Amino acid sequence: MNPFVETRHIIQRELRKNLRSVKGIALAVLTLLGGSSIALLIAKYNDFKREEMGQISPEELHMLREKALARLYEEDTAKWLADAPEVLLALLSFTVWLAPLLIALMGFDAISPDIQHRTVRYWTIRSRRWSYFLGKWAGLWATVSIVTLAMDAIIWGVCVVRGEADVATTLSWGVRFWLTSLPLSAIWCSIAVLISSLFRVPMVALLVTFATFFTLWVVYLIANVAHLDPLLYLYPNHYDHLMLDPKAYRFGTGVLASFGMTALFVAGGSALFARRDV
Amino acid sequence: MSTEENLARESKPASQPPAPEAQANVESAPKPADGLTGYSPAPLPPAARGAKKKRKDVEIAIRVNKVVKRFGSKTAVDGVSLKVKAGSVYGLIGPNGAGKTTTFSMLAGFLKPSSGEIEVLGYAPTQVDELRSRLGVLPQDALLPPWDKVGEFLMHMARLQDVPADRVEAECREVLEEVDGKDWWNVRCSQLSHGMAKRVQLAQALLGEPEIVLLDEPTAGLDPRVAYEIRQLIKRRKGRCTLIVSSHNLQELEEVCDAACILDRGRVVASGSITELTASSEEVRIKLGAGPAPVAVVRELPMVKRVEFDEERRELVVYFDRGQVDAETVIGHVLWALLQNQARISGVTKGKGLEQRVMELT
Numbered sequence: 001m002n003p004f005v006e007t008r009h010i011i012q013r014e015l016r017k018n019l020r021s022v023k024g025i026a027l028a029v030l031t032l033l034g035g036s037s038i039a040l041l042i043a044k045y046n047d048f049k050r051e052e053m054g055q056i057s058p059e060e061l062h063m064l065r066e067k068a069l070a071r072l073y074e075e076d077t078a079k080w081l082a083d084a085p086e087v088l089l090a091l092l093s094f095t096v097w098l099a100p101l102l103i104a105l106m107g108f109d110a111i112s113p114d115i116q117h118r119t120v121r122y123w124t125i126r127s128r129r130w131s132y133f134l135g136k137w138a139g140l141w142a143t144v145s146i147v148t149l150a151m152d153a154i155i156w157g158v159c160v161v162r163g164e165a166d167v168a169t170t171l172s173w174g175v176r177f178w179l180t181s182l183p184l185s186a187i188w189c190s191i192a193v194l195i196s197s198l199f200r201v202p203m204v205a206l207l208v209t210f211a212t213f214f215t216l217w218v219v220y221l222i223a224n225v226a227h228l229d230p231l232l233y234l235y236p237n238h239y240d241h242l243m244l245d246p247k248a249y250r251f252g253t254g255v256l257a258s259f260g261m262t263a264l265f266v267a268g269g270s271a272l273f274a275r276r277d278v
Numbered sequence: 279m280s281t282e283e284n285l286a287r288e289s290k291p292a293s294q295p296p297a298p299e300a301q302a303n304v305e306s307a308p309k310p311a312d313g314l315t316g317y318s319p320a321p322l323p324p325a326a327r328g329a330k331k332k333r334k335d336v337e338i339a340i341r342v343n344k345v346v347k348r349f350g351s352k353t354a355v356d357g358v359s360l361k362v363k364a365g366s367v368y369g370l371i372g373p374n375g376a377g378k379t380t381t382f383s384m385l386a387g388f389l390k391p392s393s394g395e396i397e398v399l400g401y402a403p404t405q406v407d408e409l410r411s412r413l414g415v416l417p418q419d420a421l422l423p424p425w426d427k428v429g430e431f432l433m434h435m436a437r438l439q440d441v442p443a444d445r446v447e448a449e450c451r452e453v454l455e456e457v458d459g460k461d462w463w464n465v466r467c468s469q470l471s472h473g474m475a476k477r478v479q480l481a482q483a484l485l486g487e488p489e490i491v492l493l494d495e496p497t498a499g500l501d502p503r504v505a506y507e508i509r510q511l512i513k514r515r516k517g518r519c520t521l522i523v524s525s526h527n528l529q530e531l532e533e534v535c536d537a538a539c540i541l542d543r544g545r546v547v548a549s550g551s552i553t554e555l556t557a558s559s560e561e562v563r564i565k566l567g568a569g570p571a572p573v574a575v576v577r578e579l580p581m582v583k584r585v586e587f588d589e590e591r592r593e594l595v596v597y598f599d600r601g602q603v604d605a606e607t608v609i610g611h612v613l614w615a616l617l618q619n620q621a622r623i624s625g626v627t628k629g630k631g632l633e634q635r636v637m638e639l640t
Contacts, residue, residue, distance in 0.1 A: 001410060001440045009437050021425050118420035121388055122482060125415050126438035128406050277389040 014139020107192030369538030558629030
């Protein structure tokens with residue numbers, strides 16, 4: 001059997017398992033509720049801003065937004081992003097920041113309970129270890145992508161209903177931002193599955209996953225403050241700077257770098273998993 | 279203990295060649311090639327990397343050659359060699375910590391040997407694609423995925439085994455019915471009792487009519503009725519595939535196995551056909567009731583080599599030359615002689631029983 005067919009079967013099962021388990025449903029509901037609440041808060045803030053800053057023209061508002069974004073992104077990117085509806089920009093940040101938490105909670109038990117209870121033995125005689133690992137990673141990534149898409153879709157709806165932007169603008173920016181979050185969550189998923197495969201006890205895997213994600217964030221903060229630019233690239237979410245850039249080569253570099261980092265973790269995890277006793 | 283020493287402990291006279299069945303089932307000393315399957319220990323032959331070997335091509339289902347498994351400083355399996363003939367039922371016997379499950383796990387590819395080679399149908403156990411659907415495994419303590427329904431789990435396993443899409447459900451239902459679990463299709467694995475779960479585990483091992491089925495403690499923790507049913511199922515499979523059974527239950531193994539190896543502290547201490555292991559073709563044990571014990575009369579019988587009598591247990595052990603006469607003939611003559619001399623007979627057994635043999639060796 002083609003190893004990718006094995007992987008496809010495992011992805012399908014993971015999706016079914018993740019989206020049907022109590023944990024999966026609870027996390028999906030919490031994510032959707034969280035997303036909806038944030039959308040409403042942003043909308044309320046926009047109402048307040050319109051009331052308070054009514055005398056400011058849209059052009060001036062655009063300039064202000066551009067200046068604010070320039071503190072976070074490069075000039076071209078800031079100029080480009082200033083055209084996006086604010087709600088969707090906030091949603092992108094929320095998705096990118098929420099994803100690691102969601103992934104840690106959904107991914108810590110991707111493999112570790114299978115090793116703990118030796119359930120993995122039913123798979124290792126039927127699938128290559130690397131296709132099992134790849135299937136687990138892709139299944140988690142697909143689940144997270146579906147959950148974030150559902151959350152985004154709700155907010156797109158709020159955005160259109162409240163007249164923040166028309167349907168075409170909302171979908172155009174919304175889908176673009178959601179697609180930008182995918183390569184980032186792919187990296188986080190690969191790290192979570194790698195950690196899950198290293199520990200027999202799911203609780204240990206959860207703690208180590210949180211610790212690792214937190215450490216990466218701290219490294220990012222330090223690198224930011226100390227201007228240690230190469231270190232910034234250790235933090236997966238930093239690649240959004242490249243992927244949000246309107247210049248094609250920088251966007252391409254961001255996508256390639258994200259998937260390269262993902263491939264590195266998936267390949268490393270698969271290799272370690274293939275060598276270990278189960 | 280080396281394999282040569284194992285041979286010595288078998289204490290077979292040089293003039294008595296082992297039974298052909300034993301020759302096929304047991305390998306105590308590794309050979310570079312045996313002419314049966316073009317086997318050479320390592321690396322695997324080019325043919326093994328090509329097309330899958332068909333059932334008819336393989337006479338020796340499993341070959342284990344000087345396999346060692348260490349966990350840190352502890353050696354769990356120490357130089358085990360064995361050979362299992364295709365179509366036979368082979369037992370792995372031994373006390374706790376003997377290395378049965380470790381050996382079993384290496385055969386299934388769960389654990390990697392620290393040294394030595396293992397071939398399953400001519401392939402390394404980790405060559406999943408080559409062994410797909412040809413090797414079924416019932417691991418001892420692997421829990422079923424709790425969220426899956428039994429039917430879903432079996433269908434997922436069948437798909438991974440490359441069962442044709444239009445046959446997946448039918449095949450899973452058939453195998454579930456074979457383990458008497460046709461009503462469990464929609465039951466979640468977490469809701470199954472221990473006995474039911476064991477049968478579902480057995481069902482997944484039998485999916486796709488594999489050529490080799492490895493069963494680790496298939497009846498452990500089951501009530502006698504379910505254990506009996508599983509034994510019957512194993513017996514029904516006899517001849518259709520090669521079965522390797524690891525168990526503590528020696529009576530069970532004696533009942534279902536053609537051959538076995540006895541492990542102790544990671545080493546093979548004896549191996550051979552069940553007939554050889556129990557010496558049932560070399561000795562007859564007769565339990566006498568209260569009354570006369572005419573040992574001298576039995577000793578004078580022409581086919582008898584030696585006679586021992588345990589007065590306390592009132593057990594008469596009659597040794598004979600298996601090349602000259604079979605156990606049934608000896609039993610007839612001995613019983614006749616005893617009855618003629620007013621002995622009261624309360625039981626007759628061929629050999630010493632696997633349990634006693636294991637107790638002697640471990």
